[in-house]
Amino acid sequence: MRGDRPADHPALSDLAEQLATPGRRGVILTYITGNVVAPIGMLLVLVLIVLAFVGPWIVPHDPLEQSFLSASQGPSAEYWFGTDAFGRDVFSRVLLGTQASLAIGVTAPVLAALCGTWVGMLAGYFGGWTDRLLSRFSDLLMSFPTLLLGIMIAAALGPGFRTAIIAIAIALFPRFVRLARSATQVVRREPFIDASIASGRGPLAIMARHVLPNIAGPLIVALSLWIATAIRLEAALSFLGLGTQPPAPSWGNMIRDGMGDLVGDPWPAAFAGAAITVAVLAFNMVGDALRDLLDPEMDV
Amino acid sequence: MFSYILRRGLEVIPTVLLVLTLVFLALRILPGDPAIAALGEYATPDAIATFRQKLGLDQPLWVQYVTFVGHALTGDFGKSMTNGTSINALLASSLPYTIELALAATLIGIVIGVPLGAVAAVRRNRAPDIFGRLFALAGFSLPDFYVGVLLLMAFSLHLDWFPMLGGGEGFFDQLHHLVLPAVTLGLVMAAFVMRLTRSSLLEVLRRDYVRTARGKGVAEHWVIFKHALRNALIPVTTGMGIYLLTTLSGTITVELVFSRPGLGQLLIGGITARDYTMVQAGLVVFAFFVVLVNLLTDLLCAAIDPRITLR
Numbered sequence: 001m002r003g004d005r006p007a008d009h010p011a012l013s014d015l016a017e018q019l020a021t022p023g024r025r026g027v028i029l030t031y032i033t034g035n036v037v038a039p040i041g042m043l044l045v046l047v048l049i050v051l052a053f054v055g056p057w058i059v060p061h062d063p064l065e066q067s068f069l070s071a072s073q074g075p076s077a078e079y080w081f082g083t084d085a086f087g088r089d090v091f092s093r094v095l096l097g098t099q100a101s102l103a104i105g106v107t108a109p110v111l112a113a114l115c116g117t118w119v120g121m122l123a124g125y126f127g128g129w130t131d132r133l134l135s136r137f138s139d140l141l142m143s144f145p146t147l148l149l150g151i152m153i154a155a156a157l158g159p160g161f162r163t164a165i166i167a168i169a170i171a172l173f174p175r176f177v178r179l180a181r182s183a184t185q186v187v188r189r190e191p192f193i194d195a196s197i198a199s200g201r202g203p204l205a206i207m208a209r210h211v212l213p214n215i216a217g218p219l220i221v222a223l224s225l226w227i228a229t230a231i232r233l234e235a236a237l238s239f240l241g242l243g244t245q246p247p248a249p250s251w252g253n254m255i256r257d258g259m260g261d262l263v264g265d266p267w268p269a270a271f272a273g274a275a276i277t278v279a280v281l282a283f284n285m286v287g288d289a290l291r292d293l294l295d296p297e298m299d300v
Numbered sequence: 301m302f303s304y305i306l307r308r309g310l311e312v313i314p315t316v317l318l319v320l321t322l323v324f325l326a327l328r329i330l331p332g333d334p335a336i337a338a339l340g341e342y343a344t345p346d347a348i349a350t351f352r353q354k355l356g357l358d359q360p361l362w363v364q365y366v367t368f369v370g371h372a373l374t375g376d377f378g379k380s381m382t383n384g385t386s387i388n389a390l391l392a393s394s395l396p397y398t399i400e401l402a403l404a405a406t407l408i409g410i411v412i413g414v415p416l417g418a419v420a421a422v423r424r425n426r427a428p429d430i431f432g433r434l435f436a437l438a439g440f441s442l443p444d445f446y447v448g449v450l451l452l453m454a455f456s457l458h459l460d461w462f463p464m465l466g467g468g469e470g471f472f473d474q475l476h477h478l479v480l481p482a483v484t485l486g487l488v489m490a491a492f493v494m495r496l497t498r499s500s501l502l503e504v505l506r507r508d509y510v511r512t513a514r515g516k517g518v519a520e521h522w523v524i525f526k527h528a529l530r531n532a533l534i535p536v537t538t539g540m541g542i543y544l545l546t547t548l549s550g551t552i553t554v555e556l557v558f559s560r561p562g563l564g565q566l567l568i569g570g571i572t573a574r575d576y577t578m579v580q581a582g583l584v585v586f587a588f589f590v591v592l593v594n595l596l597t598d599l600l601c602a603a604i605d606p607r608i609t610l611r
Contacts, residue, residue, distance in 0.1 A: 140318055236445060239553060
């Protein structure tokens with residue numbers, strides 16, 4: 001249906017071919033260590049992951065404790081990011097929000113990658129009718145913007161944490177299908193696959209043992225880029241009131257709550273939004289660095 | 301060309317049916333009974349039965365399906381469950397706000413994105429390129445609704461240049477209300493358009509015919525405008541067709557930021573109020589746009605690049 005259109009990240013199709021070519025991985029590692037952007041991105045990602053784990057123990061205030069005496073204050077020594085309309089400490093809430101955002105932002109793409117990769121490999125490996133049917137279906141899903149798909153699923157399942165994971169996983173699923181499919185088609189032509197068939201190995205075993213390791217590269221790059229997308233989607237769904245439900249803090253629902261009093265207390269919305277931006281930027285930087293190095297345009 | 305239009309047009313029929321089926325199944329098969337959702341967990345069995353009957357949920361599934369598809373295709377969406385108003389009237393009043401916003405944002409995205417991308421490609425690895433790439437990275441990392449909140453704080457609350465909420469009355473007031481939401485989505489789209497234009501132009505500038513043009517002594521600005529940019533814009537056009545849908549779904553969050561009475565507000569309002577008929581109508585309309593924009597993009601691509609029609 002839409003075979004001749006560029007994918008979301010235009011370089012990804014080239015990337016699939018490049019990474020499927022054996023012998024490129026040494027170049028990749030040299031590049032990552034020599035690059036400036038990647039270490040910064042990786043450091044940020046690492047910090048975010050650590051904060052997500054230790055957040056509950058290091059918050060200076062109880063993120064759920066309300067106090068009308070300290071409501072709607074600006075940043076101070078006591079409350080670094082100020083307080084929200086319920087007097088809750090915004091810094092503590094942003095810190096704890098890391099957990100919700102990363103939990104959904106990482107789980108959903110990983111889930112999508114696990115399912116999408118297998119469906120894509122099946123389509124790419126067998127070709128013919130299997131391919132046509134599976135590609136047709138994933139193309140259809142892919143013609144919907146991710147946010148819209150997420151909203152559709154949230155409408156069916158009702159708002160909540162679990163819904164956000166399922167909705168984002170389904171929204172990203174067809175993208176992994178397409179990527180795994182095109183990468184598999186390249187690997188499928190290699191003689192070692194024929195050799196493996198001749199030695200009597202079954203299709204599933206070949207896919208697991210020979211195809212998967214050879215297409216893992218582009219999938220990992222895509223995963224890091226789409227974790228950034230997933231974090232943004234989670235924030236958007238929570239902002240719309242369909243993701244993480246209050247009083248549990250998530251960056252999206254903090255902006256939603258903050259919208260009530262932007263004049264008197266803009267701090268919760270401002271800091272929660274900054275947190276989303278940093279997280280998305282970090283994963284984008286890692287993914288971009290990985291992708292750029294495989295982009296033939298780059299002078300490696 | 302004609303046979304391509306016909307073939308591509310006919311493809312719409314199974315797509316529309318499949319999309320309607322997905323919307324139908326999503327709202328019916330997945331867990332969560334709309335009756336219980338609307339009336340609450342402690343509703344009496346009688347109330348639930350009456351409710352199901354009113355919505356036709358007591359009918360066999362295939363009857364519901366046929367009725368649903370029939371209504372969706374004829375554009376009859378019934379009445380809102382929460383306030384009883386005709387959904388068609390609500391759609392008619394909210395659709396212009398959403399379409400205006402999406403189109404204005406696209407216009408801003410092109411006007412900023414294409415020149416920025418072209419300059420970045422021509423001055424590769426120099427200041428304009430670095431600025432452009434930073435701009436693109438920011439556009440990819442800042443969520444559109446957060447950009448909206450920031451613009452709202454700066455230009456409505458502090459500077460008071462633009463109105464804060466609503467859609468406005470009369471042409472000029474509506475235009476005034478449109479500026480900030482459109483700039484919000486337009487800036488995010490410009491980042492995408494910039495990146496696409498840059499990479500596409502870089503690709504084209506390495507082609508043989510560009511070298512030939514330079515070799516025969518064509519002035520550099522003519523090489524870029526007449527030979528390179530025109531061809532570089534083909535993938536940009538295709539990419540933008542797809543991105544238009546992202547912008548369209550972006551209107552949902554941005555409408556919430558600016559309290560714009562558009563389609564997104566209707567849909568999200570329906571979901572939070574558990575207004576089943578409203579959600580169904582909202583999803584069908586959005587899905588309709590998805591199919592339509594995809595069709596138009598394909599036809600536009602075929603018009604620009606005749607090789608597509610031969611496949």
